[in-house]
Amino acid sequence: MRPLRYSINVTLDGCCHHEAGLPPDEESMRYWTTAIRRADALLFGRVTYQMMESAWRQPATRTWPDWMDEWETPLAETIDRKKKYVVSSTLSSVDWNAELLRGDLGQAVQLLKQESGQGLWVGGVTLPLALADLGLIDEYEFVVQPVLAGHGPTLLAGLRERVQLQLVERQEFRSGAVAMRYRPTRVPA
Numbered sequence: 001m002r003p004l005r006y007s008i009n010v011t012l013d014g015c016c017h018h019e020a021g022l023p024p025d026e027e028s029m030r031y032w033t034t035a036i037r038r039a040d041a042l043l044f045g046r047v048t049y050q051m052m053e054s055a056w057r058q059p060a061t062r063t064w065p066d067w068m069d070e071w072e073t074p075l076a077e078t079i080d081r082k083k084k085y086v087v088s089s090t091l092s093s094v095d096w097n098a099e100l101l102r103g104d105l106g107q108a109v110q111l112l113k114q115e116s117g118q119g120l121w122v123g124g125v126t127l128p129l130a131l132a133d134l135g136l137i138d139e140y141e142f143v144v145q146p147v148l149a150g151h152g153p154t155l156l157a158g159l160r161e162r163v164q165l166q167l168v169e170r171q172e173f174r175s176g177a178v179a180m181r182y183r184p185t186r187v188p189a
Helices: 026-037 046-056 070-081 105-114 126-133
Strands: 004-011 041-045 083-087 098-101 120-122 139-145 165-172 178-184
Touching: 004 026, 004 126, 026 070, 026 139, 041 046, 041 105, 041 126, 046 070, 046 083, 083 105, 098 105, 105 120, 105 126, 120 126
Parallel strands: 004 120, 004 139, 041 083, 041 120, 083 098
Antiparallel strands: 139 178, 165 178
16 A cells, blocks of 8 residues: 655745745755655645646646756656646646546545555645545655744644644755654554
8 A cells, every 4th residue: 555645845833835935945856856756646636736737847848947947857857747636626627647536535545545656645735634634644744944924824724633643754954944754643542
């Protein structure tokens, strides 16, 4: 069974808007490239899928845009090539090596997890909350940014039940950001 990993940047005050933290640098891009390479497929909600597509889909010209620095290309190429699953009740179709997931979310994700492989990667805000509520996330990966945003969507706001986590890895960046990976602890019934 392959694990489902939830990964996101988050500010010290819990904001997880994609523009709230520090601007990306080479070190953080290498980190995220490695994290996403560990996954067989990416799982997105509609909003995150469309945001990721607008930033990381390779143009038809096969040339990355001028705004992209050379050190961003490995992440872009990694995301662009990965298989993607999109959870959406409003989209009628997707492309970019993607497939729509329909029906019961828990059952659909459980079937994906039962396939062999390295793992699944999920990002975003709304979909991970639903997956956490269903107890389907096997690993949480937060890159905590040394920023106080003061506003914006907050990490797992509205979670129905407390999830106890155990730290399994920690990495500090020169920027002051800290990456932490956690696994839920399973409390016996």
